[in-house]
Amino acid sequence: MIRGFFRLIGLLLLTGGFIFLVYDGARSVADNALQWTRLGEFWNDVHQSSQNAFQVSVEQTAPWVWSHVIKLLLAQPTFAVLGTFGLLLLLLFRPRKPLIGYARD
Numbered sequence: 101m102i103r104g105f106f107r108l109i110g111l112l113l114l115t116g117g118f119i120f121l122v123y124d125g126a127r128s129v130a131d132n133a134l135q136w137t138r139l140g141e142f143w144n145d146v147h148q149s150s151q152n153a154f155q156v157s158v159e160q161t162a163p164w165v166w167s168h169v170i171k172l173l174l175a176q177p178t179f180a181v182l183g184t185f186g187l188l189l190l191l192l193f194r195p196r197k198p199l200i201g202y203a204r205d
Contacts, residue, residue, distance in 0.1 A: 103193045103195070106189050106192070106193040107189065107190060107193050107194075109186075109189055110185075110186045110187070110188070110189030110190040110193065111190065113182045113183070113186030113189065113198050114182070114183055114186030114187060114190065115186075116165070116173040116182045116184055116186070117178070117180070117181075117182035117183030117184075118179070118183070120142075120177075120178045120179035120182065121168065121183075123137065124136050124137055124177065124178075136177040136178075136179075137177065137178045137179075138174065138175055138176065138177065138178065139173065139174050139175075139176055139177070139178045139181050140174030140175060143174070144180045151186060155170075158170060177205045194205055
């Protein structure tokens with residue numbers, strides 16, 4: 101049950117990454133220049149105050165995590181981050197290989 105839920109989340113993230121890849125590709129063709137939607141920009145567009153609250157809470161607990169990890173992640177293209185996390189979830193929660201010669205109950 102849990103495995104199926106995380107696989108569903110992985111598929112949704114992978115789908116979101118593909119949608120952003122198509123969106124960025126269409127925007128790049130229209131502008132005749134390479135255009136990427138950064139994860140931080142997308143999060144800002146969706147809900148700016150939650151990003152600010154997340155930044156404050158992370159900086160209070162571990163300031164180096166915000167400056168070295170989270171800022172780097174927020175500067176990456178959205179399709180790459182969503183696609184990577186989606187693939188990671190799909191690989192981590194893939195079905196087990198069937199055992200040969202054993203009955204699984």
